[in-house]
Amino acid sequence: xxxTRYEGVMFQMNRRxxxxxxxxxxxxxxxxxxKIGEEPHINAxxxxxxxxxxxxxxxxxxxxxxxxxxxIFVEYVKLRAPSLSESWEYNMTKTYNKHLKxxxxxxxxxxxxxxSIQGVMNKMLDGGYAPSTVKQVKDCISGVYTHxxxxxENIGKQLYLPKFDNxxxxxxxxxxxxxxxxxxxxxxxxxxxxxFSFLLHGRRRGExxxxxxxxxxxxxxxxxxxxxNSKTKKHIKSPMMPxxxxxxxxxxxxxxxxxxxxxxxxxSKSSVDLAWVKIKFAVGLPDMRLHDLRHMxxxxxxxGGASLEEIAQVLGHDNTATTKRYSNMAETTAKTTxxxxxxxxx
Numbered sequence: 256x257x258x259t260r261y262e263g264v265m266f267q268m269n270r271r272x273x274x275x276x277x278x279x280x281x282x283x284x285x286x287x288x289x290k291i292g293e294e295p296h297i298n299a300x301x302x303x304x305x306x307x308x309x310x311x312x313x314x315x316x317x318x319x320x321x322x323x324x325x326x327i328f329v330e331y332v333k334l335r336a337p338s339l340s341e342s343w344e345y346n347m348t349k350t351y352n353k354h355l356k357x358x359x360x361x362x363x364x365x366x367x368x369x370x371s372i373q374g375v376m377n378k379m380l381d382g383g384y385a386p387s388t389v390k391q392v393k394d395c396i397s398g399v400y401t402h403x404x405x406x407x408e409n410i411g412k413q414l415y416l417p418k419f420d421n422x423x424x425x426x427x428x429x430x431x432x433x434x435x436x437x438x439x440x441x442x443x444x445x446x447x448x449x450x451f452s453f454l455l456h457g458r459r460r461g462e463x464x465x466x467x468x469x470x471x472x473x474x475x476x477x478x479x480x481x482x483x484n485s486k487t488k489k490h491i492k493s494p495m496m497p498x499x500x501x502x503x504x505x506x507x508x509x510x511x512x513x514x515x516x517x518x519x520x521x522x523s524k525s526s527v528d529l530a531w532v533k534i535k536f537a538v539g540l541p542d543m544r545l546h547d548l549r550h551m552x553x554x555x556x557x558x559g560g561a562s563l564e565e566i567a568q569v570l571g572h573d574n575t576a577t578t579k580r581y582s583n584m585a586e587t588t589a590k591t592t593x594x595x596x597x598x599x600x601x
Contacts, residue, residue, distance in 0.1 A: 278306035
């Protein structure tokens, strides 16, 4: 690192040739090294002031170091949740409470040991947990240290997890897919007929639970998933197939939500799960997960000759430069791909 003219402030160049400033100081014999920030938002002078603020904060006992890991985890979730999905918050909280809370919850940060966390992960692996589930423990710890406990070495980087294949392999026969499609579009409940037909369009459960009539244009045959309700935090405008448009035209009770709960509010996750159990057992697919409906659309689209870029438009995946080439024809591409999939059900 390169020193600046300010005491305890130094920098190093990153890959973008920007200066990244760090502060170094000691309190009660303990050495601290904290990342301050990157230019142009931070310069040496502001980094120096922030360094003094950090020192004062630690001396006054208002840093994370004075809290237990339970309190620090709550702080971490509050910090990250607004920019991430509800499922992230749910999964992180569940992982912490189930696997970490009893082990480190009452400890101070300096009392947490790598071996303790590694022991939790090893026990999970020995108990038959999937490596992808165990990885959430590692991600949870790494996230806490990256975003809250910045003055400490990130022990998450020292945790060992065997390499594993996290790709999802999904396969379904044409007959099973047709049976599932038929069960959904002929369901005796219009409510669930509409809900699961949206899922057949490649949508996620949470997106349709929050979908409002104000976001649906039945006449022109499209709907919008608002950025606050999408996993990618981007607006998604998608086409509807004629059969779904006809369903929506037949819905007379249009209050707020397209699929509403018993009292006109948002439908509950538990009621969706119960409806899905009935559907999948009716067609003899007891092991199929609700999210597999998205995988089914992708699987059928690939087998039908659709490109990965075309499928990305249907499923609303976040895109890189390759997919941006298709941004001007995203809606048309999604419609064509869906038409290709639903022809299999004719």
